[in-house]
Amino acid sequence: MLNGKSILVTGGTGSFGNAFVREVFARFPDVKRVVVYSRDELKQFEMAQRISDRDHPAIRYFIGDVRDASRLRRALEGIDIVVHAAALKQVPAAEYNPFECIKTNVIGAQNVIECALDAGVSRVVALSTDKAAAPVNLYGATKLCSDKLFVAANNIRGTRDIRFSVVRYGNVMGSRGSVIPFFLDRRRTGVLPITDPQMTRFNISLEDGVAMVMWAIEHAWGGEILVPKLPSYRITDLAEAIGPGCRQEVVGMRPGEKLHEEMITSSDSFYTVDIGGYFAILPATPDYTFEDYTEAFGGSRVAAGYAYDSGTNEHFLTVEEIRELVETHVVGAGKAAGA
Numbered sequence: 001m002l003n004g005k006s007i008l009v010t011g012g013t014g015s016f017g018n019a020f021v022r023e024v025f026a027r028f029p030d031v032k033r034v035v036v037y038s039r040d041e042l043k044q045f046e047m048a049q050r051i052s053d054r055d056h057p058a059i060r061y062f063i064g065d066v067r068d069a070s071r072l073r074r075a076l077e078g079i080d081i082v083v084h085a086a087a088l089k090q091v092p093a094a095e096y097n098p099f100e101c102i103k104t105n106v107i108g109a110q111n112v113i114e115c116a117l118d119a120g121v122s123r124v125v126a127l128s129t130d131k132a133a134a135p136v137n138l139y140g141a142t143k144l145c146s147d148k149l150f151v152a153a154n155n156i157r158g159t160r161d162i163r164f165s166v167v168r169y170g171n172v173m174g175s176r177g178s179v180i181p182f183f184l185d186r187r188r189t190g191v192l193p194i195t196d197p198q199m200t201r202f203n204i205s206l207e208d209g210v211a212m213v214m215w216a217i218e219h220a221w222g223g224e225i226l227v228p229k230l231p232s233y234r235i236t237d238l239a240e241a242i243g244p245g246c247r248q249e250v251v252g253m254r255p256g257e258k259l260h261e262e263m264i265t266s267s268d269s270f271y272t273v274d275i276g277g278y279f280a281i282l283p284a285t286p287d288y289t290f291e292d293y294t295e296a297f298g299g300s301r302v303a304a305g306y307a308y309d310s311g312t313n314e315h316f317l318t319v320e321e322i323r324e325l326v327e328t329h330v331v332g333a334g335k336a337a338g339a
Contacts, residue, residue: 001218003030008079010066010112011086012036013043015175016127018050019206020083020213025056033058037075038086039065066108069115076119083213084112084126084150087143091131091256094139105142106149113153113164122161125216126150128168128225130202130261133268137256147225151283154223163222167212170202170230170261170310174330179235180242181330187243193251199235200310202261203317204228205329212278221293223283227263232313233322241322260311269306275299279308 002024009017013036024031036059038044044061053059064071066086076082087105088094094101109126116124128147131140153164174180183192212228220226239248253259264272264279271282273290275297282290294300317325 001214002028002081004032005080006033006035006078007031007081007083008035008037008062008075009083009085010037010108011084013038013040013047014085015172015206016085016209018047020085020210021051021059023207023210023214025051025058031058033060033078035060035062035075035079037062037064037066037072039063065104066111067103069111072111073115073118076115076121079119080122081217082112082116082121082124083217084109084124087127087146089129089139091137091139092254094142095137095256098138101138101142105139106145109146109149113149116162116164117153117157117160120160120162122163123217123220124150124153124162124164125213125220126164126166127213128166130168130170130263131258132168133262134265136258139256151223151225154283154287163220165216165220165222166225167209167216168225168227168263169204169209169212170263171204172209173203173205173325175206179238180326183239183242184326184330187246190243190246191249192239192243192246194235194239194248195251195253195257196259197236197248197250198259198311199253200232200260200313200316201235201238202230202263202310202313203233203322203325204230205325207329215278219297221286221288221296223286224293225281227279227281227308229277229279230313231315231317231321232310233317237317237319238322241319242326260309262307262309264302264306264308266305266307269302269304272302272306273297273299274302 062075088101129143132143135141147166150164268281273280273294
C-alpha cells in the first residue's frame with residue numbers, strides 16, 4: 001500500500017518514528033520517499049547513522065517544527081501520507097510550561113491539518129494517548145483538543161480525497177518516558193520506587209503501535225479514533241518482573257497522574273464500535289452511517305455505558321509474561337540497536 005507513495009512523519013526521530021520508518025523500508029522496498037520531519041538536528045544526525053540515505057535512498061531528513069506552518073507547507077510538497085507523531089508529552093514539563101505545550105500539540109496539529117489540505121495529501125493519521133480520555137493534566141487536555149481537530153478536519157475537506165484519523169493507545173513498552181528503562185536502570189540499587197501499589201497500565205509494544213498505524217493508513221474511513229485491545233499490568237508486577245529481589249518503595253503519585261489508564265470513557269460508548277482487534281470511536285456526525293461502518297468490518301456497537309480502562313480490563317499480564325516482553329521488546333531491542 002505504500003510502494004510508490006511519499007510519506008512524512010512529524011516527530012519522526014522519536015521512538016515511534018524510528019520504528020515506523022524501519023518498518024516502512026522493511027515492508028515496502030519501492031516506497032518513493034520517507035521524510036523525517038523534526039526540530040532536533042542532533043536526533044536527526046543520530047537517526048541517520050542507523051537509517052542512512054546510503055542504505056535507503058528514499059529517506060529525507062527535514063528540520064522543521066509543526067509550529068512553523070510555512071516550513072511544514074514546504075515539507076509537505078508531493079507528500080501522499082502524513083503520520084503526525086510530534087508532541088510535547090512530558091506531563092510535569094507541560095504543567096510548568098502550559099502554553100509551550102499548547103503551541104505544539106494544538107496549534108501544531110491545526111497547522112498539520114491546514115497544510116495537508118493545501119498540499120493534496122490523501123491520508124493523515126495522528127497519534128493520540130490514553131491521557132486524552134477524561135484528561136486530568138494539561139498534556140491530556142491538549143491531546144484531546146488535537147483529537148477533536150483531526151476528527152473535525154474531515155468536515156472541511158470539501159471535494160479533496162483526504163481522510164483524517166486518530167490512533168489512541170497507552171503505555172508503549174520501552175519508549176521514551178516509559179517507566180521500564182527507569183526500572184531497568186534503578187534495579188542495580190536494590191530499590192524500585194512505586195507511585196501507588198494499585199496503579200495499572202495498558203501495555204503495547206512499539207511494533208504493535210506501528211502495525212496499528214499501518215492498519216489505519218490502509219483501512220480507516222476518516223473521523224474515527226482507533227483504540228487497540230491491550231493487556232494490562234499492575235505496576236507492582238512490573239517491578240517484580242524487572243527487579244525480583246528489589247524492595248518496592250511507595251513514593252506517591254505525581255501531579256496529573258492517573259491511577260488507571262483510560263482509553264474509552266462511558267460517554268464515548270454511544271459512538272463506539274467493536275471491530276475485532278480494535279475499537280473505533282466514531283464522530284458524532286460522520287459522513288457514513290454506523291451501520292455501514294460496523295458491517296464493513298464485521299463489528300458491533302459496544303454496550304451503552306461501556307468504559308475501557310486498565311484497572312477493569314479482562315486481561316492482565318502475569319509477572320512471567322511481563323518479564324518475557326521486557327526481554328524481547330526492551331532489552332533485546334536495545335541490544336539490536338547497539339544500545
